[in-house]
Amino acid sequence: IVISASHNPYEDNGIKIFRHGGLKLSDEQEEKIEARILGDENVSQEKLGKISMISDGLKLYSMFLLEKFPFKKLDPRLKIIIDASNGAASIISHLVFNDQLFDIQFIHDKPDGTNINDNCGSQHTDDLKAVVLKEKADIGLAFDGDADRLIAIDENGREITGDRILAICAKYAKEKNRLKNNIVVSTTMSNIGLGKALESLNIMHLKSDVGDRKVLEEMNRSGAIMGGEDSGHMIFLEDHTTGDGMLTALKLLEVMKGTGETLSSLASIMVVYPQVLMNVVVNASRPDFTKILPIAQTIARVEGQLSDKGRVLVRYSGTQPLLRVMVEGPDKDQTQAFCEEICNAIKENI
Structure with a gap:
């Protein structure tokens, strides 16, 4: 069981449950647990679970990670700045990214219970960018509050998000x-x-x-x-x-060490297309917008103009009364205009 606000402020703390093997629960399993928590059922003493403490859990976990990578103490050390987001990474990152293997510096690694993700971490990388440039580091690593996300900063202070990290790792693999x-x-x-x-x-x-x-x-x-x-x-x-x-x-880091390339050079494998995402507030009835002719025609017209140089994705939010409109294209201003055009059609017809 993890108590986490993920990448959000501490006020959003909630419970995240993993099943055996480190896997997330299915929707059905989550609903059953929710119903039992919110229900009136009393659990008898003999059915209560047990809590076992693992005093060296962080050490064991850091060893589990590091044994997968052939980093050597004698290698030229990469200069790394780590933003722990005042969260779960604050302690474990010191064990994994130790100064015997890396030239390392940490920021936002002093959690006080309320400063998690507070203008830091993967959602707020300005501080990390500044330190990477000031220290002339090879890379900056920004984690979110529960440390399951990573956003990187290259040696030029530019943000490298998940899609490009995925492309880099896939190419190397x-x-x-x-x-x-x-x-x-x-x-x-x-x-x-x-x-x-x-x-x-x-x-x-x-x-x-x-x-x-x-x-x-x-x-x-x-x-x-x-x-x-x-x-x-x-x-x-x-x-x-x-x-x-x-x-x-x-x-x-394995790719950087294995290729000898800078992060900016590795990231050049992927051209990031301008992407505009807008939300339109709609009523709770969630009508099928694909059957509303003015909306469908506007989407089709934009898709036709973009052709294979972009795309349109329109979908309802899973948790809020919002219709999300995402447009990608080769030109930022044109992409913005296309997204606004679709949003206006939705506002006028739903």
Whole structure:
């Protein structure tokens, strides 16, 4: 059981439950647990579970991660700045990224219970960018509050998000004959540039619905061993059963060490297309917008103008009365205009 606000402020703390093997619960399992928690059932003493303390858990976990990578103490050390987001990474990152292996510096690694994700971490990288540039570091690593996401900063202070990290790791794995079944899984929200990069590498690209659990389902279905989201949530199934920012960071550092290339050079494998995402408030009836002619015609017209140089994705939010409109294209201003055009059609007709 994890108490976590993930990448959000501490006020959003909630309970995240994993089942045996480190896997997330299914919707059905979550609903059953929710019903029992909110219900009136009393649990008898003999049915209560037991809590076991693992006093050296952090040490064991850091060893579990590091034994997967051939880093040597005598190697030239990469200069790394780590933003622990005042969260779960604050202690474990000191064990994994120790100064015997790396030239390391930490920021936002002093949690006080309320400063988690507070203008720091993977959602707020300005501080990390500034320190990377000031210290002339090779890379910055930003984790979110529960350390399952990673966003990187290159040596020029530019943000490298999940899609490009996925492309970098996939290319390296293929070159080393480690990309089992030659498949990478991302979500429908991934940048169109990822698909084009994987196509250029002759790697099959499959897309799942949004969410790391959906990514994992598609990976298991297709036999893929690598998948993730642009948010920085990556899954490397041959190493772990779930997303882990520490593991993703080590994978990225392995590529940098193995190739001798800078992060900016590695990231050039993928061109990031301008992406505009807007939300339109709609009523709770959630009508089928594809059957509302003015909306459908506007979407079709934009898709026709973008052709194979962009795409449109319109979907309802899973938790709020919102219709989300995402447009990608080669030109930022044009992409913005297209997104606004679709949003206006929705506002006028729903």
